[in-house]
Amino acid sequence: MEDSKNNSKQSNNLNPFFFTNYCKFVLKKIVVAPQFVTNIKGKKTGVFLSMKDYKKLIEEVEELEDIKAYDKAKKRNEKTIPLREAIKLLKKEKLSHA
Helix, strand or coil, X not given: CHHHHHHHHHHCCCCXXXXXXXXXXXXXXXXXXXXXXXXXXXXXXXXXXXXXXXXXXXXXXXXXHHHHHHXXXXXXXXXXCCHHXXXXXXXXXXXXXX
């Protein structure tokens, strides 16, 4: 439950226009034939996806999260370091916590 609260807060940081259009693009791109679950009044309450479509959707969501993280990091305007140096620092940190 806590993760869903954090995810909804993170989604608010996105440009709503970009997010909405990106989601529409992703859904058109990967979901061929979703099957909808409806309540007794006929209102759509859920959806079934094939595992293939579900996995593609998860990959797209992860890519969107990467884009959000990149945009957030870029806004910080902090000094960058080469990847090899970052890996060395992470290994040192991991060893010091072991």
